[in-house]
Amino acid sequence: MTEIRQDAAAEPHVGDRIAARARALARPLGVGLVLALAAIPAGLAPWQAVAGYGAFAGALLLWPSSREDARARARARARSRAANAVHPDFAVIEALDLPTIVFDRETQVVRQNSAAKLLVGEYPDRASLSARIRSPAILELVARVVARGLPESVEHSERVPSERWHEVRVAPVNPGAEPDRRLYVLTYRDLTEARRMDRMRTDFVANASHELRTPLASLMGFIETLQGPARNDEAARTRFFAIMLEQAQRMARLIDDLLSLSRLEMRAHVAPEGEVDLSRTLTHVIDTLKPMASELGVTIDLALPQEPVVVTGDVDELIQVFSNLIENACKYGQTGKRVLVTVANSDGDGAHVTVQDFGPGIAKEHVPRLTERFYRVDVESSRTKKGTGLGLAIVKHILARHRARLVVKSVPGEGSAFTVKFSSAKPSSSPLSKEIYQ
Numbered sequence: 001m002t003e004i005r006q007d008a009a010a011e012p013h014v015g016d017r018i019a020a021r022a023r024a025l026a027r028p029l030g031v032g033l034v035l036a037l038a039a040i041p042a043g044l045a046p047w048q049a050v051a052g053y054g055a056f057a058g059a060l061l062l063w064p065s066s067r068e069d070a071r072a073r074a075r076a077r078a079r080s081r082a083a084n085a086v087h088p089d090f091a092v093i094e095a096l097d098l099p100t101i102v103f104d105r106e107t108q109v110v111r112q113n114s115a116a117k118l119l120v121g122e123y124p125d126r127a128s129l130s131a132r133i134r135s136p137a138i139l140e141l142v143a144r145v146v147a148r149g150l151p152e153s154v155e156h157s158e159r160v161p162s163e164r165w166h167e168v169r170v171a172p173v174n175p176g177a178e179p180d181r182r183l184y185v186l187t188y189r190d191l192t193e194a195r196r197m198d199r200m201r202t203d204f205v206a207n208a209s210h211e212l213r214t215p216l217a218s219l220m221g222f223i224e225t226l227q228g229p230a231r232n233d234e235a236a237r238t239r240f241f242a243i244m245l246e247q248a249q250r251m252a253r254l255i256d257d258l259l260s261l262s263r264l265e266m267r268a269h270v271a272p273e274g275e276v277d278l279s280r281t282l283t284h285v286i287d288t289l290k291p292m293a294s295e296l297g298v299t300i301d302l303a304l305p306q307e308p309v310v311v312t313g314d315v316d317e318l319i320q321v322f323s324n325l326i327e328n329a330c331k332y333g334q335t336g337k338r339v340l341v342t343v344a345n346s347d348g349d350g351a352h353v354t355v356q357d358f359g360p361g362i363a364k365e366h367v368p369r370l371t372e373r374f375y376r377v378d379v380e381s382s383r384t385k386k387g388t389g390l391g392l393a394i395v396k397h398i399l400a401r402h403r404a405r406l407v408v409k410s411v412p413g414e415g416s417a418f419t420v421k422f423s424s425a426k427p428s429s430s431p432l433s434k435e436i437y438q
């Protein structure tokens with residue numbers, strides 16, 4: 001950056017005008033002086049020569065010259081334009097999406113870009129930084145940088161209107177300039193997204209560890225009991241081994257789901273390329289889930305359109321999606337005794353698959369959070385139903401890869417409908433691989 005401050009625009013000073021005129025008229029003034037001096041030996045009194053030359057020079061210098069005045073006025077106008085124009089450096093900060101404020105040694109704001117106006121509000125002309133920035137940490141940072149002349153930054157967080165984190169950096173712009181011409185730049189770098197990701201990661205690790213720890217603690221407890229008091233108790237051993245197997249299976253399910261999630265995250269940006277016939281896929285999924293459904297006393301009905309509905313996708317992943325949704329509908333909507341799966345293909349609106357149950361439904365406040373990892377409406381009910389709390393998170397990831405959406409509608413007391421909306425269905429072009437449907 002270069003020196004930014006401009007002199008105020010002004011009409012040329014009278015003294016400056018005369019000096020400029022003297023430079024322009026140097027030759028006639030010189031000739032006049034020689035003539036005046038030459039006239040003295042020729043009989044002119046010195047005072048007459050001086051007075052005569054003075055009158056001549058004064059008239060010459062002060063006589064209005066329209067050309068020069070026009071030039072002077074043009075120069076003044078140019079200076080005025082330069083003073084009012086946005087300095088190229090200010091144009092640069094305006095183009096940045098980083099909230100940026102330029103201020104002087106007295107912490108008066110010289111310029112702020114639109115991003116800074118949005119973040120802290122617009123400063124009135126020549127207002128002090130503290131008119132909008134109230135954080136003591138930022139104001140102390142500003143004072144330190146002005147005193148020491150070295151760049152520094154602090155982290156700043158706000159809770160209102162929403163939780164946000166920023167790195168605020170203050171740096172001198174022109175440290176070599178005269179003290180009263182020094183400028184400083186304050187920038188905000190948004191750390192909110194990075195912080196949110198950090199928190200999600202930590203929460204996820206804490207949740208996953210907790211979920212694994214519970215069955216592990218139970219396994220360890222039973223092992224100790226079997227080694228000690230129940231060593232010779234045949235009936236207790238049989239009972240405990242059954243519980244231990246259940247706990248080990250729970251851990252295995254959890255690990256499988258965690259691995260599924262991490263694999264999906266790795267492939268998040270690779271769009272699937274296969275073709276999936278939704279009617280055939282759903283028929284296959286329902287066939288495999290029928291034993292589980294009948295154990296729960298639930299019947300699964302499938303409503304298919306006449307025409308095959310084919311979407312672009314990964315068949316194994318879509319089987320996972322529909323299995324999860326139908327299994328949930330059977331488990332959590334068990335009291336409704338019926339699950340209805342509908343495939344629809346509306347022109348222009350793409351293919352839809354709806355899994356509807358007639359169970360207790362889900363209260364409104366839970367619906368937006370269902371696809372969060374480990375989120376359950378009722379933790380105990382999920383555990384007894386062999387849930388991991390990761391099923392719908394996996395569904396969400398798979399659908400994101402398929403550019404499809406999950407829409408959940410639920411009426412407490414009447415049941416829930418989970419609809420998968422594919423962006424477009426395509427006509428079937430090749431026979432689908434049979435083996436996966438067997």
Ligand code: ADP
Nearest residue numbers: 328329332376377378382387388389390391392
């Ligand atoms: P889980 O492994 O616990 O089933 P999911 O991610 O599949 O985890 O589902 C998250 C939670 O959403 C479940 O624990 C349950 O509380 C709720 N839920 C999912 N599907 C339904 C449904 N059809 N009816 C009522 N609640 C449901």
